[in-house]
Amino acid sequence: MSKKILLIEPSYKNKYPPLGLMKIATYHKSKGHEVVFFKGCSPNLKLQVWDRIYISTLFTFYWAKTIETIEYYSNSVKKSSNIYVGGVMATLMKDEIKKHSNVTVISGLLNQNGKLGYKDDGTIDYLTPDYSIIDQEHNPLLDYVYPQGDSYIGYATRGCIRKCKFCAVPIIEPEFMNGLSIKKQINSIKKHFGEKRNLLLLDNNILASDRFEEIIEEIKNLGFEKNAQYSTIRNNRTVYLKRYVDFNQGIDARLLTNSKVQKLSEIAIQPIRIAFDDIKFKDIYVQKVRLVAEYGIKALSNYILFNFNDTPEDFYERLRINVELNCEFENKGYASRIWSFPMKYSPIFGPEAKNRKHVGKYWNKEYLRGVQCILLATHGLVGPKMKYFDTAFGRNFAEFKKIITTRPEEKILYRTKEWLNRPFIPRRLFIKEKEV
Template identity: 55%
Template structure:
């Protein structure tokens, strides 16, 4: 019997490590002892393990992930007994094997979708049922995943698109039209008990030619709209009833939405329907807005979308897409048939998969600046990362038009976060007056766009430039 340690670095993430959960099942099937932990642990590090698996997530977690790998290097007999896989390991495979101290570990690219990858046997790890027991909090493993009461499944794999900002073509290069979800759910239920929701990790489910079969399975599993009650007994012995929902978490492709598949989706208890809104050109805007209106027409009223920014878009494009969603919300509220439909937007900052900034979050797009990025972060502090359906709140947070939005982007950080306080005190008006009074703004805009004000040397600026820049310097440094 081998001693196996499963490690996920201690970054904050919503979903449990599905790959490690399947590896746990694999080793328990072989009769091995399996321990899971999130992050570093001195007691586990002090033990000797026959094999250690470490999962990776986004590439910008490079530093934390590499530190975690090196932390456990002496907990095995040989570096070859450490296996590292997942998104970052696949995307930055060459960089990992070139990292000092990691050249001898086993780095796995892509999926565990063939026999013999982890041992001399015919077991295909990727098809195994995830072991949910390892993510249950205990005395040493206290992290609780926000999503821990859902059947996490795939009905397809891969994507028919090849978007340059996406890692899926490298992670799942072959598109698979159909994978039975009933078998997955039945196996999870048998091994780990009943779950409430049904969470899909499909990357492009609407591309499947078997989409109607997928919907039929969802309905057969008890997720028909209006018939989606989930009843359980709580710790106090009381019978509790809640609604259970279907979530295609990776979103659906607006370009593939049509009357037929929206009619099918409307039959299941989907909440929310996620639709990506990645582009602001007129053609894509029409595709997106038509798709949203069609979904609402079919009675799907809980909608959500990811709004990618800092890629090839301009700040104005970002504002335009957010405003379109807010205006759609207002449109739906005016019509009795669509009233109650709501769209929530989730801004998603682009980070490159390759290149010098793939290992951190410092990439700045062609039309963006460090100040613009920081301004968006400051606004999202107030909105808690979500742009909701309330128009007045949006206009206040992001501006009534693109000119006001551009003003917010260059506004001092404190004036964005503490908007009302600084407006009442007159600080915001003083700042704007100082800015607009400058005939030549090129010199100050250079320093503003860099967003580095702590060590600024004011003596090299004119009187009017100083009157403006003083607003950007932290109060403790003035």
């Protein structure tokens, strides 16, 4: 008998489509069920009665929005256990969600039978994601465009060999699994949903794979070699666009060798992402970033964790190291440039995981707010130019501290904006973004 299945992603802003829900869509459609996907709360969908509702979750700091979404649809099923909540937050805060509501909470990946109450649901993690649910042509209900929707999304590995304390991967994907075929995943997406421009790989630690070289060869053979292009029709004309490969979870600098950088430089990687989470890795980080530049990889977008066990001094130092490396590359005539991407740490468990208000041991609210004000001007990124950096973050730590403690805080933002010669953010928007 056909069933009515509703798939819901809460209405937070996100770049990447909900891969888990896309695979659940494929699974239910293969059984002949009616599947509807929506992002957020829809009065029309709420009024209907569904056999099952699946709600995806992401970061724990979206707790309030996620719980609000679960509550919103709680009367749209015959019994609350017919609401299935899965994903990152569901895995990390299973008990907390259960305290709140009697829904079925699913932990981890859908790679074991029985998690959704079916004999064969352990195959879901390996199914081809249903791209039609995120395509507005096929899903007119959807009024959200995923910035990374025109990408093949897949994995060659799951899990990670490391256990960093700030990271949820060891809990969500506890085993490191190697050997998933990217070729099979991409060819299946292409066959069912047409060609995609880019390749987005969600591997947590691709360099830990002993199949790394094979994976790179596969990527090249699939049409993502260096300088690869993608043709599409725009305004009745064929246009050629550059293709990009993005290992969006980052590359582990400790595992980067000459031969691995050589292999990465053979594909259309843009950007390469290398984490610089701890000042104690300074030497190895600098050495590996130089290696990447020597091999001609142009764009680096490097994650800089802060508000964890770091101090404001070492946060400033890590950012400054990147800007100094940019000057070095420019002087040497290398094309590589590093954009730093500061990421504020939030705990993954406990009451503080439910919002973004955590203050690290060596930080305080004033410092965090000051950093946020600087970053608002550039949408969270720190650019490669020294002149910009000296103005935005200061020429040394003393200046940095003075900037982040400047009040009223608008002075921090407007000063950077003025220097960037862009229009000021209207005060209304500024206040809206103040919630963190």
